[in-house]
Amino acid sequence: MEFIVLLKQVPDLAEELEIDADGTDLARDWLSYVTSEWDEYALEEALQLRDQAGGSVTCLALDTGSVDELLATCLARGADRVVKVGSFERQPASHVAAAAFAAALRDMPHHLVLTGVQAIDDLDGQVGPLVATLLDLPHVSVVTHIAVGPDGRTATVHQEYAGGVVAELEVDLPATLGVQTSRETPRYAPVSRVRQLMKTMEVGSVEVSADGGAGLVIEAMSVPEVSATAEMIAGSPDAIAERIAAILAERGIGKAAVR
């Protein structure tokens, strides 16, 4: 069973985000990057499935010049192979990314392709469906539970709908899945192992042409305007606490606590 995981990096939200001079993108000079949370769930699921059903896990990331640590972390967590795809200045839009991944996957055995259902930096959620379309595979999004059938020809997946209803779907393999969560917290990758792997790992690479466009252009990016109905409380922690207490008291909430 060949499991493929598609991963990317997103800005670390611990950093304070700023908009660049053009007003169409984040100021990337100061940003640091982390692996997209949903992609980590996808990897954890792939590793769990591999351990149950056997086979191997291959992690793919577009080569934006800074994915070595991401790939080493995948290996440290237990992935069997890592591959850099194409060569990009920076993370491209979903259509381009999907085309590159699909091109790479054409020459790569794959039974189950997992990726995060979306990422915080574009909320597009399109890479999975687009890869599926390009490879003519079935696709399920927002998957919360994955089990591979005993014959390895199908997988059973769950989708959770509003109101606490869960649907169980059967999908023929090969297929692509957009993963919403993993059964366990993504496992920890010890830093010593990651560092060791950064020096010793073998990274496969696949050349792909980087054409195709998203058909979308970001015209402007801005920090949401402070609404008139919201009061931003600034100052020292004590001053903030005092103000919150005053507001609560004003509205008669939690009188006992305010005193």
Next chain:
Amino acid sequence: MLDQTVSREVFEGLSATGELLFYLASAVATLVFLVGTGLKFRKYAHGRREDRIGDRAGFLRGLLRGSAEVAANSTVRKRDTYAGVAHAAIMWGFIVLFIGTAILTIDTDIIPFVAPDAHFFWGAFYIGYSVVLDVLGLAMLMGIGAMAWRRLRFHKPQLDYRRVDISPATTDRRGFVAGDWIFLGWLALLGVSGFMLEAFRIVAHDFPWFEVWSPVGWVLGSLMATVGLSAATAETARMTLWWSHAAIALAFVAWIPFSKAVHMLADPVNLGLRSPLAGRRLPVLPSIATADGHIGLRDTFDLTWKQLVDADACTKCGRCHAACPAVASGAPLSPRDLVLDLRQQVDAEWAILAPLHERRSDREYGLAAPGGNGHAGGNGHAGGNGTDGGSGPGVGAQAPGGGLLAGGLISAATLWSCTTCLACVEACPVGIEHVPTIVGMRRSLVDQGLVEPGLQAAFTSLAKQGNSFGQSGRTRGRWTEGLPTPIVDARRQDVDWLWFVGDFASFDARVQEATRLVARVFQAADVDFGILYEGERNAGNDIRRAGEEGLFELLAEHNIGQLSKARFRRIVTTDPHTLNTLRFEYPQLGGSYEVWHYSQLLAALFDYGHLATRRRVDRRVTYHDPCYLARYAEVTRAPREVLVAIGARLVEMPRNGANTFCCGAGGGRVWMDDSGLAERPSEQRIREAVALGGIVDFVTACPKDLTMYTAAAKATGNGDSLVVADLIELVAAAIDLEPITAEGGDGPTGAAGLAAAAHGEMAALTATTGRGDA
């Protein structure tokens, strides 16, 4: 008068066959003893290598110190004078009686063959010999009596063998109790039978005048004679008793290696080999990786020979158990039981498991345990189809050992419970080094991917941002905003003192108040200091102790790189954890610094008159010694001197100085879930302070303490009556530091820009304020 008749015949009344029989029995007993100790040595020889010699002078000093401790019983007497005196009486009684027997052997078995004229067991020597042996034999018996009384009557918590990590129903430790009593009883029997033998001899010989120098035998004999014991009956009884005494003594010799009596051999060695840096400087990872690339103390193969000796050295005295904050708070860890579990596992693997061991219904010692808990595929590395975290199957078959320790015999929950407060190591009278062993197993847990969730979040943030608060590393210096006088950026300008601020002092809202006061007090005292701003990252002390060695290296390498860009003479820090790793561990990675705790600098500043008390803090205060300050760095006087200098009335808690009680935050615990505890150590400590009565301030000198005890005071309902304060807050009040009037109300971005702009220009100004030569 003192002629050759002043003596006794050693094998008196024994036939040649009897003598032969005795020698045969002695040979058998010695053989059993040698086989027993040989088995132990074979076990040690299979332990991992560990350099315990280091530099020769240090090694010799250690041996001398250990020998002095053994001779004086100082480690046994510490905080338990009763046990210390009783133990010294037993130990020296036993040693002298043993030497007495050895002297007899020399005079009886060696002298006649090599130099018959040199026979010396008579006259004045005999009289001196008799007195000394009688007095010390009596001392030994009194010591045994005192110890038996202690066991029966004192109800010491350390002698409570109940386990804290598993249900009492699954374990049976009655063997331990039996073993303790057999040991004491056997020694008592040895002493009593010896004295009886002496008394019978004196009666049988009709009280020769010189035997009054065997006072115990003389008095006993007199009593026997008074109740009508005849010389003839005494002689018959003597022969029977002689054989009994011999049997008891020889059996004792044979029994030593298989019982707690082995501590007579193992403990002097262990004390002599004890490292003064145990726990303070953790071992770096071996340069040669293991065959399968695993890291840390995973299975019994990974134990070093010293760790194996440690385990054998344990007498179950339970001092670590009684001192441990994990035990006290209901966590599933007892350092005593951890050591005993390791010993029993290894001994079972080597098939030298003595009788009277612990019996458990949930596991069999010696068998490789079924692999751990948690992730089925946790043991992932490149190309490996991670199976389970257990030991390789092939290894166990070749030699004894290989039982899974980290996450197996010792559960992950047990290992994560340790606060690395070092109370166990400090309390242990025989030099066992629990903390490095626990951290060794934590390294394996991290390596297996079995990481406590809170810890995993902290590690992730630390790896990315260099702090555990999930904040951008670039905002590390933001606490300086709003200070009337900006702080020098030590990367741009030479300073006397490089202040390594630390995570909690930089990011925790409550601690930041204290941090700003430290800056202002330093400024008021004209201390020439600077900080690294966003160049600093967590120093890594607690990350290392949580077992994440790679992350520690990453942080330490970064900090050493930043420090190398700064020019300074000494480092000062408010954080004792940071102090420890900078002082003891950074040198291993290429960064050697002189590191001071701010309490030491403050004491010096008062001493040299750079700080002066204007308004005495005339209140009843108590001071909590931070573990990493009092035990690791052994700094207990400086903060007290500061309290005296500001006029505070210091009232000590029962546990103070090196005997302090942990707040529960150390060793990475601060990041982990503590909701499962029966009562947090910090809350117990607050109660200890409140019990003193009338305490106004609970003073600490550690950023983590400030947050822990502020929360604990509230949780115990003492938030209004007891003020948890950092030392600096009292100092600031005493020197009449003016409160900052401006409240920095222009929002974070504005202030950040201002402060950043100020670094460059204002730094030059601060530099001219002169160098404090404290």
